[in-house]
Amino acid sequence: EIVLTQSPGTLSLSPGERATLSCRASQSVDSGHLAWYQQKPGQAPRLLIYGAFSRATGIPDRFSGSGSGTDFILTISRLEPEDFAVYYCQQYGGSPQWTFGQGTKVEIK
Amino acid sequence: QVQLVESGGGVVQPGRSLRLSCAASGFTFSSYAMHWVRQAPGKGLEWVAVISFDGSNKKYADSVKGRFTVSRDNSKNTLYLQMNSLRAEDTAVYYCARDSWQLPSEYFQHWGQGTLVSVSS
Numbered sequence: 001e002i003v004l005t006q007s008p009g010t011l012s013l014s015p016g017e018r019a020t021l022s023c024r025a026s027q028s029v030d031s032g033h034l035a036w037y038q039q040k041p042g043q044a045p046r047l048l049i050y051g052a053f054s055r056a057t058g059i060p061d062r063f064s065g066s067g068s069g070t071d072f073i074l075t076i077s078r079l080e081p082e083d084f085a086v087y088y089c090q091q092y093g094g095s096p097q098w099t100f101g102q103g104t105k106v107e108i109k
Numbered sequence: 110q111v112q113l114v115e116s117g118g119g120v121v122q123p124g125r126s127l128r129l130s131c132a133a134s135g136f137t138f139s140s141y142a143m144h145w146v147r148q149a150p151g152k153g154l155e156w157v158a159v160i161s162f163d164g165s166n167k168k169y170a171d172s173v174k175g176r177f178t179v180s181r182d183n184s185k186n187t188l189y190l191q192m193n194s195l196r197a198e199d200t201a202v203y204y205c206a207r208d209s210w211q212l213p214s215e216y217f218q219h220w221g222q223g224t225l226v227s228v229s230s
Binding site: 032033035037043044045046047050051056088090092093097098099100101102103 | 144153154155156159168204209213214215216217218219220221222223
């Protein structure tokens with residue numbers, strides 16, 4: 001099983017600041033098979049990034065994804081009030097085929 | 110606009126059964142693979158099951174294999190999850206999610222709002 005480890009567990013930042021979230025895989029992941037989701041309290045997850053770099057429909061360009069192999073990054077260039085949430089990375093291709101990281105909470109400092 | 114609406118959750122005793130439904134609208138349901146993903150209270154996300162566009166291909170997480178069955182009725186635009194021999198550790202919000210393609214692929218493009226299943230005596 002490919003284990004995804006996200007860091008930090010919690011990120012305390014102010015609106016307007018830059019957020020950098022890390023997702024490390026226990027084995028190499030095809031870049032095309034790495035996605036990021038945002039989840040707000042009481043809501044379903046929302047797809048942000050797929051294929052490690054591509055923004056989903058309607059996602060603002062302040063969200064960007066990068067990385068390859070075992071290390072992937074989600075960057076939020078300037079935090080807006082609505083960006084404070086939990087973020088999950090997800091990979092496809094291991095066994096089980098779809099696994100998630102444990103999440104990073106971005107909270108208001 | 111893609112809409113996925115889950116139903117059928119509730120409180121159930123260990124060992125009993127429950128069937129979840131997910132009503133789809135706003136897209137051609139019969140053209141996409143569909144997934145179930147769950148989230149235990151206060152915890153992360155766990156993929157549960159997937160079914161291909163025509164129902165011919167199904168896969169399950171090891172944690173539910175042999176107990177849960179995914180199915181679909183394309184004439185009713187509805188996805189199902191039959192859950193048997195429920196355990197306390199199955200307690201979670203269950204989300205249905207649409208794939209990006211007709212066969213299982215890399216990510217979950219759209220999600221429903223979820224339905225809560227609580228397994229307790």
